[in-house]
Amino acid sequence: EVPLPDVDRLAKKIPNGPGASLEGALESDPDLRKEIDANPAYRGLVDIARRLEGRIRNPGKHAAGIVVSDGPLTQHVPLYRVGDDLTTQYSMDLLEDKLVGLLKMDFLGLRTLTIIAKAIELIERSGKAPPDVEKLPLDDPATYEMLSAGEALGVFQVEGSGMRELLRRIHPESFDDLATITALHWPGPMNSGMMDMYIERKAGRQAVTYAHPSLEP
Incomplete structure (x- = not known):
């Protein structure tokens, strides 16, 4: 039996990012491999972990996911029942793989x-x-005036306080501006300064530069 503090300490030495594996961790950390090889209890723990590695921990179900088939799903994939609902045993990636070829859509x-x-x-x-x-017009000036004032309560995608503040800062004038706003309001663009850079450049307060001439309008 391995004490819990030891299990915790060893587990923290194993990367948990995409593509991480036990064998990869042991190859990249000779000291960790040496420590495990020297302790029979640790070796047994790692042997068990290897047998469990890569196995599905638990099934999950997308609340709005629908699988579309040209015939009964039982002819294409294994199913299991969750309450009164039938669910595929294959994950989204496998369902859309060319060997299975089904279509998975999200209906919100x-x-x-x-x-x-x-x-x-x-x-x-x-x-x-x-x-x-x-047939609503996408270039209605009154609509963009309203959005530029942050009057967007109840408007899908832009009704949050952060999005309404962004509308006031950017002053959208086209549908493309709205698409840009929804793309900018994510942790990556916000934390990298990209959002502020876009606002400054759109307002003409900062020069626009291009990484390559082919990107120029």
């Missing part, structure tokens, strides 16, 4: 869509013709 239930549907219903009840949501 958005409260925003319900709000739009109810708004259209209320307009119709009032005797007026509702707008065609399939």
Whole structure:
């Protein structure tokens, strides 16, 4: 039996990033290998860990994931039941692999869509013709003025306080600007200074440079 503090100490020496493995850790750390080889209890622990390595720890299910097939799923993949729902035993990557060739899609239930549907219903009840949501203009100045003022409560993707502040700073003028805003509001761009750089360059306060001439507009 290996004391828990020893297990914890040894485990912390094993990398847990993508592609990490026990054998890789032992090859890159000769002192760790030497310590394990010198202790029968440690060797037994590592032998057990090797047998467990790579095995699926537990099944997971995407709340909105739907697998699309041209026939019964049982002809393509093994299934198991979770409550009243049938779920594939293959992960997303395996499902979409060329050997299986199924399509996995995520269908999200958005409260925003319900709000739009109810708004259209209320307009119709009032005797007026509702707008065609399939043909809304993407260049409506009043819409961009509203968004530039941060008036976006209830607007999907930009209703959070951080996004509304970003709208006020960037002053979107086109649909491309909105796409950029949703891409910038992530830890990577925010922590790297990319978001502030974009704002300064869009406002003309900082010169725009290109890594290669082919990137220039």
